[in-house]
Amino acid sequence: MTSSRRQNKWHGARIDARSGSSSPAPPPATRAAALAATNTCGLAGKKWSKGKTRDKLNNACLFKKDVYQKLLKEVPSYKLITPSIVSDRMKIKASLANKALKELLAKGQIREVVQHNGQRIYTRVVSE
Template sequence: KWSKGKVRDKLNNLVLFDKATYDKLCKEVPNYKLITPAVVSERLKIRGSLARAALQELLSKGLIKLVSKHRAQVIYTRNTKGGDA
Protein backbone atom coordinates (compact mmCIF):
# COMPACT_ATOMS: atom_id res chain seq x y z
CA LYS A 1 0.00 0.00 0.00
CA TRP A 2 1.38 3.38 -1.03
CA SER A 3 1.37 6.19 1.47
CA LYS A 4 -0.30 9.40 0.38
CA GLY A 5 2.77 11.49 1.20
CA LYS A 6 2.89 14.36 3.64
CA VAL A 7 0.12 16.91 3.55
CA ARG A 8 1.46 20.44 3.64
CA ASP A 9 -0.50 23.60 4.17
CA LYS A 10 -0.48 25.81 1.10
CA LEU A 11 1.65 28.88 1.69
CA ASN A 12 -0.26 32.03 0.93
CA ASN A 13 2.63 34.48 0.77
CA LEU A 14 2.41 38.03 -0.50
CA VAL A 15 3.69 38.67 -4.02
CA LEU A 16 3.92 42.43 -3.61
CA PHE A 17 4.42 44.51 -0.49
CA ASP A 18 1.54 46.24 1.18
CA LYS A 19 2.30 49.32 3.28
CA ALA A 20 2.21 47.52 6.65
CA THR A 21 4.55 44.73 5.57
CA TYR A 22 6.99 47.16 3.97
CA ASP A 23 7.12 49.25 7.15
CA LYS A 24 7.70 46.09 9.17
CA LEU A 25 10.54 45.12 6.79
CA CYS A 26 12.26 48.48 7.21
CA LYS A 27 11.88 48.47 11.01
CA GLU A 28 12.48 44.88 12.08
CA VAL A 29 14.69 43.16 9.51
CA PRO A 30 17.78 45.36 10.09
CA ASN A 31 17.70 44.17 13.73
CA TYR A 32 17.84 40.44 12.93
CA LYS A 33 21.18 38.85 13.67
CA LEU A 34 20.97 36.48 10.69
CA ILE A 35 19.26 37.77 7.57
CA THR A 36 18.61 35.48 4.60
CA PRO A 37 15.83 35.53 2.01
CA ALA A 38 14.43 32.35 3.61
CA VAL A 39 14.24 33.89 7.09
CA VAL A 40 12.65 37.10 5.82
CA SER A 41 10.18 35.19 3.65
CA GLU A 42 9.19 32.98 6.60
CA ARG A 43 8.74 35.77 9.14
CA LEU A 44 7.02 38.37 6.97
CA LYS A 45 5.01 35.85 4.92
CA ILE A 46 6.31 37.13 1.59
CA ARG A 47 7.57 35.31 -1.52
CA GLY A 48 11.25 34.39 -1.72
CA SER A 49 11.77 36.50 -4.83
CA LEU A 50 10.27 39.50 -3.04
CA ALA A 51 12.48 38.85 -0.02
CA ARG A 52 15.59 38.78 -2.24
CA ALA A 53 14.68 42.08 -3.88
CA ALA A 54 13.89 43.67 -0.51
CA LEU A 55 17.25 42.61 0.93
CA GLN A 56 19.06 44.09 -2.08
CA GLU A 57 17.26 47.37 -1.38
CA LEU A 58 18.14 47.33 2.34
CA LEU A 59 21.75 46.64 1.39
CA SER A 60 21.88 49.57 -1.02
CA LYS A 61 20.40 51.83 1.68
CA GLY A 62 23.17 50.64 4.00
CA LEU A 63 20.80 49.21 6.64
CA ILE A 64 22.31 45.72 6.52
CA LYS A 65 25.65 44.29 5.41
CA LEU A 66 26.65 41.31 3.33
CA VAL A 67 28.39 38.41 5.05
CA SER A 68 28.56 35.80 2.32
CA LYS A 69 27.23 35.34 -1.20
CA HIS A 70 27.53 31.82 -2.54
CA ARG A 71 25.55 31.00 -5.69
CA ALA A 72 21.98 30.86 -4.40
CA GLN A 73 22.65 31.35 -0.68
CA VAL A 74 23.04 34.96 0.39
CA ILE A 75 23.67 35.83 4.04
CA TYR A 76 23.40 39.29 5.53
CA THR A 77 23.69 40.58 9.08
CA ARG A 78 22.70 43.76 10.84
CA ASN A 79 25.06 46.71 10.88
CA THR A 80 27.01 46.77 14.11
CA LYS A 81 27.08 50.04 16.00
CA GLY A 82 30.87 50.12 16.08
CA GLY A 83 31.29 50.97 12.42
CA ASP A 84 32.32 48.50 9.73
CA ALA A 85 34.01 45.47 11.20
Protein backbone atom coordinates in the same frame (compact mmCIF):
# COMPACT_ATOMS: atom_id res chain seq x y z
CA MET B 1 9.63 -42.28 -13.58
CA THR B 2 8.55 -43.63 -16.88
CA SER B 3 4.88 -43.24 -16.13
CA SER B 4 2.86 -40.19 -17.13
CA ARG B 5 2.93 -39.01 -13.51
CA ARG B 6 6.15 -37.98 -11.79
CA GLN B 7 6.90 -36.84 -8.26
CA ASN B 8 7.81 -33.21 -7.63
CA LYS B 9 11.40 -33.07 -6.42
CA TRP B 10 10.88 -30.24 -3.94
CA HIS B 11 7.41 -30.67 -2.49
CA GLY B 12 6.68 -34.33 -2.76
CA ALA B 13 3.38 -33.66 -4.54
CA ARG B 14 2.53 -35.72 -7.55
CA ILE B 15 2.33 -33.69 -10.76
CA ASP B 16 0.77 -34.79 -14.00
CA ALA B 17 3.59 -34.62 -16.57
CA ARG B 18 1.29 -33.63 -19.41
CA SER B 19 -0.63 -30.77 -17.78
CA GLY B 20 1.83 -29.66 -15.08
CA SER B 21 -0.90 -29.23 -12.46
CA SER B 22 -1.11 -31.10 -9.19
CA SER B 23 -4.91 -31.34 -9.10
CA PRO B 24 -7.76 -30.89 -11.53
CA ALA B 25 -9.35 -27.43 -11.86
CA PRO B 26 -11.81 -26.63 -9.08
CA PRO B 27 -15.48 -26.67 -9.95
CA PRO B 28 -17.05 -23.27 -10.79
CA ALA B 29 -18.67 -22.85 -7.36
CA THR B 30 -15.39 -23.24 -5.48
CA ARG B 31 -13.52 -21.11 -8.06
CA ALA B 32 -15.85 -18.15 -7.30
CA ALA B 33 -15.43 -18.77 -3.58
CA ALA B 34 -11.64 -18.87 -3.96
CA LEU B 35 -11.70 -15.62 -5.94
CA ALA B 36 -13.84 -13.94 -3.27
CA ALA B 37 -11.49 -15.17 -0.55
CA THR B 38 -8.42 -13.74 -2.25
CA ASN B 39 -10.11 -10.42 -2.99
CA THR B 40 -11.30 -9.58 0.52
CA CYS B 41 -11.26 -5.80 -0.05
CA GLY B 42 -13.80 -6.02 -2.82
CA LEU B 43 -13.12 -4.43 -6.18
CA ALA B 44 -11.59 -1.23 -4.77
CA GLY B 45 -8.26 -2.75 -3.75
CA LYS B 46 -5.86 -1.38 -1.17
CA LYS B 47 -6.21 2.32 -0.41
CA TRP B 48 -2.76 3.88 -0.22
CA SER B 49 -2.20 6.98 1.84
CA LYS B 50 -0.68 9.97 0.06
CA GLY B 51 1.96 10.36 2.75
CA LYS B 52 2.48 13.47 4.80
CA THR B 53 0.68 16.49 3.43
CA ARG B 54 1.64 20.08 4.06
CA ASP B 55 -0.51 23.15 3.78
CA LYS B 56 0.29 25.18 0.70
CA LEU B 57 1.95 28.48 1.49
CA ASN B 58 0.11 31.53 0.24
CA ASN B 59 2.92 34.08 0.41
CA ALA B 60 2.38 37.57 -0.98
CA CYS B 61 4.05 38.53 -4.26
CA LEU B 62 3.68 42.28 -3.67
CA PHE B 63 4.26 44.35 -0.55
CA LYS B 64 1.37 45.73 1.44
CA LYS B 65 2.14 49.01 3.13
CA ASP B 66 2.06 47.60 6.68
CA VAL B 67 4.26 44.59 5.76
CA TYR B 68 6.80 46.87 4.07
CA GLN B 69 6.96 49.15 7.13
CA LYS B 70 7.39 46.09 9.37
CA LEU B 71 10.22 44.84 7.12
CA LEU B 72 12.04 48.18 7.23
CA LYS B 73 11.72 48.31 11.02
CA GLU B 74 12.41 44.69 12.09
CA VAL B 75 14.74 43.08 9.54
CA PRO B 76 17.78 45.35 10.18
CA SER B 77 17.72 44.21 13.83
CA TYR B 78 17.94 40.46 13.01
CA LYS B 79 21.27 38.82 13.82
CA LEU B 80 21.08 36.46 10.82
CA ILE B 81 19.29 37.62 7.69
CA THR B 82 18.63 35.38 4.68
CA PRO B 83 15.92 35.56 2.02
CA SER B 84 14.32 32.39 3.40
CA ILE B 85 14.13 33.80 6.94
CA VAL B 86 12.60 37.06 5.71
CA SER B 87 10.18 35.16 3.46
CA ASP B 88 9.07 32.94 6.35
CA ARG B 89 8.62 35.69 8.93
CA MET B 90 7.01 38.29 6.64
CA LYS B 91 4.92 35.80 4.62
CA ILE B 92 6.30 37.07 1.32
CA LYS B 93 7.80 35.24 -1.65
CA ALA B 94 11.56 34.66 -1.64
CA SER B 95 12.06 36.71 -4.81
CA LEU B 96 10.41 39.68 -3.10
CA ALA B 97 12.56 39.11 -0.01
CA ASN B 98 15.68 39.17 -2.21
CA LYS B 99 14.69 42.54 -3.70
CA ALA B 100 13.96 43.96 -0.24
CA LEU B 101 17.34 42.79 1.09
CA LYS B 102 19.14 44.37 -1.86
CA GLU B 103 17.34 47.62 -1.09
CA LEU B 104 18.30 47.46 2.61
CA LEU B 105 21.90 46.71 1.58
CA ALA B 106 21.95 49.74 -0.73
CA LYS B 107 20.61 51.93 2.10
CA GLY B 108 23.35 50.62 4.40
CA GLN B 109 20.95 49.17 6.99
CA ILE B 110 22.32 45.62 6.68
CA ARG B 111 25.72 44.20 5.74
CA GLU B 112 26.51 41.24 3.46
CA VAL B 113 28.49 38.43 5.09
CA VAL B 114 28.59 35.72 2.40
CA GLN B 115 27.55 35.50 -1.22
CA HIS B 116 27.87 32.01 -2.67
CA ASN B 117 26.04 31.11 -5.89
CA GLY B 118 22.41 32.04 -5.24
CA GLN B 119 22.58 32.05 -1.43
CA ARG B 120 23.32 35.32 0.33
CA ILE B 121 23.70 35.82 4.06
CA TYR B 122 23.40 39.21 5.70
CA THR B 123 23.70 40.54 9.23
CA ARG B 124 22.83 43.73 11.05
CA VAL B 125 25.12 46.74 10.97
CA VAL B 126 26.80 47.18 14.35
CA SER B 127 27.94 50.70 15.22
CA GLU B 128 31.46 50.78 16.59
